[in-house]
Amino acid sequence: MASSSRALTRLAGPQLAPRAQMQVPAARAASRIASITTTSSARKFAAPSARLPRTQQSQILSRQFRRTYADSAPAAPVKKRKVRVFRWLWRLTYLSVLGSIGYVVYDGYVARHPEDQFVPDPNKKTLVILGTGWGSVALLKKLDTENYNVVVISPRNYFLFTPLLPSCTTGQIEHRSIMEPVRQILRHKKAAVKYYEAEATQIDHARKVIKITDNSEIKGTITENEVPYDMLVIGVGAENATFGIPGVRDHSCFLKEIRDAQAIRTKIMDCVETAAFKDQATEEIDRLLHMVVVGGGPTGVEFAGELRDFFDDDIKKLIPDIADRFKVTLIEALPNVLPMFSKQLIDYTESTFKEEHIEIKTKTMVKKVTDKSVEAVITHPDGSKETVTIPYGLLVWATGNALRPIVKDLMSQIPAQKDSRRGLAVNEYMVVQGTRDIWAVGDCAVAGYAPTAQVASQEGAFLAGLFNNMAKTEALENKIRELSSNLNLKPGNTAEITQEIETVEKRLRRTRDVKPFHYSHQGSLAYIGSEKAVADVAWLNGNVASGGKLTYFFWRSAYLSMCFSTRNRVLVSLDWIKAKIYGRDVSRE
The missing domain is CATH 3.50.50.100 (FAD/NAD(P)-binding domain)
Incomplete structure (x- = not known):
């Protein structure tokens, strides 16, 4: 007993108090009793495999936790996938609606608040456009008005989307829904464009003037006038043909x-x-x-x-x-x-x-x-x-199209048009044959295509590109003349100016390379x-x-x-x- 106490004292160290040394054997005995009781009860209530030897237990556990593979992938939760799809569709829908509303509001703001325009140089050429149909409006839409003094003459101060005109006859569409005011179109060009609501009654090809008449119900002191032009585009369309049938x-x-x-x-x-x-x-x-x-x-x-x-x-x-x-x-x-x-x-x-x-x-x-x-x-x-x-x-x-009186009168003035019956005969660049400064688009022109809105629109867009190129060509030619005149003014700069002239001439050749009109x-x-x-x-x-x-x-x-x-x-x-x-x-x- 004394030896065991000395052993406990040696293990516990000098920190243990005498009373604690006396309590150690009792605590150790209690812990042994508790462990024996717990082990016996665990064996009593444990699974049968737990009471087996360790080798057999490991075999059972390996069989229980062996990795297996299914024949097919587990089915995804259908409801969650459908909910996710509908959620994304809903997000896409309302984002599209919000984007469309925002675009419409922005477009309306831009339409109501156009930028300031400037008046073109009066020394530039005057380009007169007759009509506000498909050809004329397509030309105006893409024309750079900074290069010319543009004048539009038409008795109709709006563009009409004619394909939907039959729907207006039955009330499916209101007539103002397919009309676009011409002044609204012209106001958004960079350079100001003049518009006269009048009917062009005669074109004097020799004098290069157009006679216009005010046919509105309310007239001013001047009802007739003449408008001079340097370049003229005729897009007056055609009349309804009756083929001479009475009534x-x-x-x-x-x-x-x-x-x-x-x-x-x-x-x-x-x-x-x-x-x-x-x-x-x-x-x-x-x-x-x-x-x-x-x-x-x-x-x-x-x-x-x-x-x-x-x-x-x-x-x-x-x-x-x-x-x-x-x-x-x-x-x-x-x-x-x-x-x-x-x-x-x-x-x-x-x-x-x-x-x-x-x-x-x-x-x-x-x-x-x-x-x-x-x-x-x-x-x-x-x-x-x-x-x-x-x-x-x-x-x-x-059914049928007929020539307007102004077109008939112009054709009578040009000898090259004497054999034409359906309209103004034009070449591959829409130039009226027998002239150098008159172009024609739409139903009043004979270019070998059907008289449809699609043809007229493409002809107008072609003319816009042609006129824009002509303005660039003229500017490049003027620049070459200016460089050539300054070639020998400053000593030592001949090579530099010569190189610049060559560069401008290359640009000029590319600009002049305009392909003829081709309808698509x-x-x-x-x-x-x-x-x-x-x-x-x-x-x-x-x-x-x-x-x-x-x-x-x-x-x-x-x-x-x-x-x-x-x-x-x-x-x-x-x-x-x-x-x-x-x-x-x-x-x-």
Whole structure:
């Protein structure tokens, strides 16, 4: 006992107190008892494998924790993935909406707060542009007005997006949504441009002056004047051709200007309300509700489709008593409608018109028009001809172009134009043949292409590049003359000036290298009613022909993108939404 106490004292060290030394054996005994009790209870309640020898336990554990591989990857949580996709779509949607709203607001601010303009040098050449159609506006849009004194003359102080004009006749689109004021366009040019709301009545080619007349209802003290020019661009378009058929100009409606669309809209509702008048005769109702369209081109086809939609979607719901008597007839002198489209799309259009109960009379020539009927000659497949009388309430003439008087007068002054019949003959640079300082674009020019808005727009853009290059060429030539005159003024600088002259001459050769105009056909579009459209679009080395409801959405997006400004796009979009929600407006005015 004494030896064990001495051993404990040696282990504990001198720090242990005598009392602590006495408590060590008791504490050690208690810990041994507790460990024995715990071990026995753990063995009692442990798993069977825990009571096995250690070698067997390791084998069991290795089998339990062995890495295994599944036959396929675990399925991802579908709900979480869908939620994540919708979350990103929602973010993309509202960010796009916010971005679009911000862009529209910014564009409106820029339109309302244009930068200051400066007056061009009066010593520069005067460039006069006649008309505010597709060709003239495309020229103005890309022309650098700093290089010339630009003057625009037109009786129409706005640009009209003509492809959507048929939609204005039925209230699908308001007419001001497809109009862009010319002064709004000119105000955003760097150099100021003069505009005269007048009609050019005569061009004196020898004196290089243009006679203009104020044809507005309110006139000042000066109603006629002359405008001199150094360079002239004629973009006055064409008139409606009647082909000398009696009664066409007196009794039919045309579809070229805003006032034409307004007149057609008024007459449509006049026919409808008169047909609904009390105790109206059945034959008279049938006549009033028979709408005849002459011309199977895109304008005539789109107007017929819009007219059918107007009655099916709106008039039939508001005046169901007479709606079933409504009828649309399309007259075309050629063997088929839409001759510029592929055969596949022509057949699709004709079958769609048949479903919509729009009658197509091809190989039919109008011979006479009265206030209530059309006399026409139909050529049957066997070659026989039949004269028919077609009663109508509304007649729309949507075919043919004729020369304006100012173009005819100019052609009579130029000997090189004596053989031209359809307009001013131009060369590959749009220069009027027989002149050096007159160019022509659009329907008044004969360049070997179809008279369409697409052709006129590309011609105007080509002329803008040509005029910009001409101004650069003149500036470079003046610089070469100036350098050449200073060549021997300062001793020792001959080599330096000579090198600069060579550099300017290289730039001059590149600037003069202007390729002739070449039309690039982007495709043809036409709306055929019932929210269907046809498209013949150029793609790579061929064309893609399509038709149906998906093409209708493409037609809308294409026309929307071709609108002149963001303002027009917003207004047209709002008109489409309004018509879809509330229907077309059936008021007379």
